Amino acid sequence: MDTDRHEVALSVNGIRYTRHIESRLLLSDFLRHDLGLAGTHVGCEHGVCGACTVLLDGQPVRSCLMLAVQANGHEISTVEGLAGKNGAYHPLQQAMHDHHGLQCGYCTPGILMTMTAFLDENASPSEDEIREALSGNLCRCTGYQNIVDAVMTAAMRMRG
Amino acid sequence: MHLSDFQIGYKRLDFLTCPGGRLILRARRRAEARDDRVTLLASAMKPAPFKYIAASSLEHALALKAQHGDDAKFLAGGQSLIPAMNFRLARPAIIIDINEIGGLAGIRPRAGAVGVGPLTRYRALQRDTSFAELFPLIREALPHIAHPQIRNRGTIGGNLSHADPASEFPAIALALRARFRVQSAKRERWIDASNFFAGALTTDLRPDEMLVEIELPSPKPRTGACFMEIARRRGDFAIAGIAAMVTLGERDECAEVRLALCGVGETPVDASSAADGLIGQAPSEPAIREATASLQGMIEPSGNVHATADYQRHVAGVLAERALMTACQRVQDGH
Numbered sequence: 001m002d003t004d005r006h007e008v009a010l011s012v013n014g015i016r017y018t019r020h021i022e023s024r025l026l027l028s029d030f031l032r033h034d035l036g037l038a039g040t041h042v043g044c045e046h047g048v049c050g051a052c053t054v055l056l057d058g059q060p061v062r063s064c065l066m067l068a069v070q071a072n073g074h075e076i077s078t079v080e081g082l083a084g085k086n087g088a089y090h091p092l093q094q095a096m097h098d099h100h101g102l103q104c105g106y107c108t109p110g111i112l113m114t115m116t117a118f119l120d121e122n123a124s125p126s127e128d129e130i131r132e133a134l135s136g137n138l139c140r141c142t143g144y145q146n147i148v149d150a151v152m153t154a155a156m157r158m159r160g
Numbered sequence: 161m162h163l164s165d166f167q168i169g170y171k172r173l174d175f176l177t178c179p180g181g182r183l184i185l186r187a188r189r190r191a192e193a194r195d196d197r198v199t200l201l202a203s204a205m206k207p208a209p210f211k212y213i214a215a216s217s218l219e220h221a222l223a224l225k226a227q228h229g230d231d232a233k234f235l236a237g238g239q240s241l242i243p244a245m246n247f248r249l250a251r252p253a254i255i256i257d258i259n260e261i262g263g264l265a266g267i268r269p270r271a272g273a274v275g276v277g278p279l280t281r282y283r284a285l286q287r288d289t290s291f292a293e294l295f296p297l298i299r300e301a302l303p304h305i306a307h308p309q310i311r312n313r314g315t316i317g318g319n320l321s322h323a324d325p326a327s328e329f330p331a332i333a334l335a336l337r338a339r340f341r342v343q344s345a346k347r348e349r350w351i352d353a354s355n356f357f358a359g360a361l362t363t364d365l366r367p368d369e370m371l372v373e374i375e376l377p378s379p380k381p382r383t384g385a386c387f388m389e390i391a392r393r394r395g396d397f398a399i400a401g402i403a404a405m406v407t408l409g410e411r412d413e414c415a416e417v418r419l420a421l422c423g424v425g426e427t428p429v430d431a432s433s434a435a436d437g438l439i440g441q442a443p444s445e446p447a448i449r450e451a452t453a454s455l456q457g458m459i460e461p462s463g464n465v466h467a468t469a470d471y472q473r474h475v476a477g478v479l480a481e482r483a484l485m486t487a488c489q490r491v492q493d494g495h
Contacts, residue, residue: 012488023255024205024247028238045206046243050309059312065242066313069212070259085376108191114309135394136307 008072009055011036013081023069028052030068031078040081043138050137053110054078055137060114079109082116092154101150103141115124115151123159127152197250207245214257218264218343222370226345228365232256236279236318239310256481264372265315266407276374278317286311294378296384296490297335297403301328304387307395317371321355323363323427326397328389330357330428333374334420335403341373348372357427380416383407384490386483389422390475392466392470398423399467400476404483406443410492414438417451417484423462435484443488452481 004023010036028045031037043049045064047130052063054127055077063076080089089097092115095113102108111134118125118133125133130151134144192282215221224230231256235241244250258264264279265290272486274294276285278367284306285291292299305311305328319329320340332338333353340351342365356364365371379385389401417435422428441447461472 002208006212022205022209024207024209024245026206026242029205044268045246047239047310050307055308056312062239062312063240064246065310067212067238067242067255067257069214070238070257071236072214093289102195118308133308134395136309 006069006072008069010071010073011075021068023067027054027066027068027071027076028063030071031063031076031096034068035133036158037078037080041106041109043140048109048138049087049110049113051107051110055113055117058117058120060117061116063070079112082096082112091114091157092119092151095150096147097159099141099146099150099153101147102139107137107139107141111139111147115147115154118156119151119158123155124154129137195215206248207242208248208251210245210252211254212257213254214260216261218258218261218370218372219345220344221256221258221261223367223428224254226368227369228254234258234318234321234370236321237314238318239314240318240322240324241304245477258370264317269294269420272375273375274388276316276376278321278371278374280316282314282316282409283308285316289486295336295385297366297379297387297405298483300385301332301387301403303320304328304389304395304398304401306326310395316374320374321363322363323357323361323396325357325360325425325427326423327428327438328387328398328401328402328403328422331401331403331420331422332387333376334428334430335381335405335418335432336376337418338377339375340371341375342368342369343372350375354430360426370383379405380407382409382491383489384492386486386490388479388483388486390479400424400461400472400479402476402479402483404480404487406478406484406487406491408443408488412492413440414488416444416458419455419480419484421455421480422470424459424472426462431458431480434458434480443484445485448481448484448488452477455480 005020007020009018028040028042029039040054040063041051043051046087047062047065053060053065056074096102114137130148233252235255235257264277266277268275274331282302286302319327338353340356341348351364359363383405385405387403389398391398401422403420407416409415417438419431420428421431435451438447438451456473456477459476461469463469
């Protein structure tokens with residue numbers, strides 16, 4: 001069968017990519033298989049678990065609920081772009097490490113992308129606000145408490 | 161692990177059990193490296209194949225829909241359509257992406273009403289403080305609609321056209337007496353929210369039409385609003401949800417009551433007539449209870465894995481009572 005293919009040009013973590021892809025390829029699979037950025041995890045693939053969360057023009061979205069062709073001309077950020085150029089952790093990554101905010105780590109990339117964007121807009125969040133912001137990311141290991149603690153600590157450190 | 165990964169792994173395992181399989185595998189690996197990648201990519205596709213067209217203008221999108229009718233689906237936020245396609249419950253032959261069309265998103269206040277573009281995302285409504293102040297009902301409901309990531313992407317027009325009866329916005333549109341402007345390549349017409357929702361996931365939209373504007377009448381003075389729902393988890397579809405608006409007269413009597421429910425039927429349910437007895441009366445507790453009992457008799461929830469029909473009806477009654485009381489209190493408190 002003829003496949004419907006399109007050229008996409010987009011930026012991921014500041015790097016420009018141009019690819020010729022099939023229209024039904026999801027953004028999550030494009031990042032993982034075409035660009036080799038397997039840090040974006042794929043859990044439920046229907047928008048429930050949040051593991052595949054990436055930033056589209058700075059806003060967290062489910063990459064499994066977007067076609068890769070739709071990212072044409074847009075900027076995507078993934079977990080691979082969080083750490084500094086020298087390899088230093090983002091303050092939230094460091095806080096997740098310090099507070100044992102992950103166990104198996106499967107949900108972690110999605111949580112990091114959701115919550116770094118949240119912290120950019122909320123320098124002093126309350127615990128309730130953090131829980132509300134986290135509501136779209138499922139974690140089956142931690143019980144969330146350590147993640148909430150990590151986000152609180154990251155917020156404090158980022159305020160300086 | 162994807163099923164596709166598993167299948168490829170299995171194929172390799174097969175090779176290893178053959179005599180000399182390892183050598184064959186090594187030789188084939190190089191030859192297949194490219195093929196394997198193609199196999200992996202092809203099998204990694206969740207949706208069935210379709211033709212994708214990014215519409216360049218509203219006219220372009222409507223011309224395409226006129227040409228392809230029900231074979232084509234508009235892609236707005238994709239937060240309901242793409243999951244359905246991932247499961248292959250939906251297999252549209254043609255996807256008309258309207259996301260890059262300028263002017264389809266936006267909040268346009270005008271005399272006595274606000275026009276909302278269909279591509280307006282939930283997040284835009286949450287962030288527009290004057291819109292949120294004008295429609296406290298919507299402000300209160302928005303945090304219940306899915307999750308931040310979905311609100312960043314999901315659109316009002318997509319939500320209403322999808323017409324999930326469990327969704328919050330169709331009920332809100334009923335409560336607010338919204339009107340929808342729909343357009344095809346040939347004509348334009350207005351549909352009242354009360355005539356728009358025809359059944360579960362079914363609307364009055366014809367195959368060549370698009371919902372192009374949602375008109376929300378500004379609430380009258382001395383109107384209190386309240387949105388409440390009960391869901392198993394934050395962001396889940398509700399067991400039952402209610403949008404209530406009460407307008408009080410000069411003597412604090414009920415002048416108008418709007419009640420609409422989500423999650424308790426094949427469509428969002430306008431249950432305003434349950435409160436007919438309240439009109440002209442002070443919103444006393446017994447009068448509100450009577451309206452609530454009447455509302456419970458009007459709905460026919462189907463029950464689901466999380467709640468029996470009786471429990472849904474019970475929850476709807478409890479929420480209606482609380483929402484009516486809260487809405488009245490809010491008028492009297494002046495907000």
